[in-house]
Amino acid sequence: MKANAFVDRFDLDLNLRDESLDPLNTPTRRALAALSIGVGPEDAYYAARELREAVQWVHEGEIGGKARLARILSTGCDDYQRCLYFSLAGRGVVRVLDDLMWLEEKLLERAQLTTRLAHDKSRTMPLVNPYVSTKPDGPLVNADPNFVEGPSWYLDPDITGPY
Numbered sequence: 001m002k003a004n005a006f007v008d009r010f011d012l013d014l015n016l017r018d019e020s021l022d023p024l025n026t027p028t029r030r031a032l033a034a035l036s037i038g039v040g041p042e043d044a045y046y047a048a049r050e051l052r053e054a055v056q057w058v059h060e061g062e063i064g065g066k067a068r069l070a071r072i073l074s075t076g077c078d079d080y081q082r083c084l085y086f087s088l089a090g091r092g093v094v095r096v097l098d099d100l101m102w103l104e105e106k107l108l109e110r111a112q113l114t115t116r117l118a119h120d121k122s123r124t125m126p127l128v129n130p131y132v133s134t135k136p137d138g139p140l141v142n143a144d145p146n147f148v149e150g151p152s153w154y155l156d157p158d159i160t161g162p163y
Helices: 014-021 027-036 041-060 065-074 080-088 093-119
Strands: none
Touching: 014 027, 014 093, 027 080, 027 093, 041 065, 041 080, 041 093, 065 080, 080 093
16 A cells, blocks of 8 residues: 555644634634645734634724724735635624634734744644635625724623523
8 A cells, every 4th residue: 555645744724623613612723624634824913813813903992993804805916804704704703703713813823833843853734725816705895994893893792691
């Protein structure tokens, strides 16, 4: 039996695959992990962090928070950040932030592991980017920073209690 060509390489997506299948994770966390498989480790981490910061700024009423979130969601690059955001949108801002912070932590660990493996000259399996284009697929979100937050920003059951 011939050995697989990748048997001596580390799978950088292994932890994300495990998290996406873990029944103890919430459905949204499993989805976020699955949506991040194949995205470059540093790109995924910084994209998730930037998105989490923007959502947090809007939630905390920081000046420029809405403009930053609108810019992220309307940028003409691949759809990764929009995919993360719209996977969580409407779930309640506290839950959105909790899930994004959870993902950010997982992606930071993955990026740090990538750095250690590169330093040690360890081989890794090639990542297969899930995005076939560097451009958005379909219409973009309006970049108007004066958008009005919907009920999930202020009727969040984690803030106000059950409806």
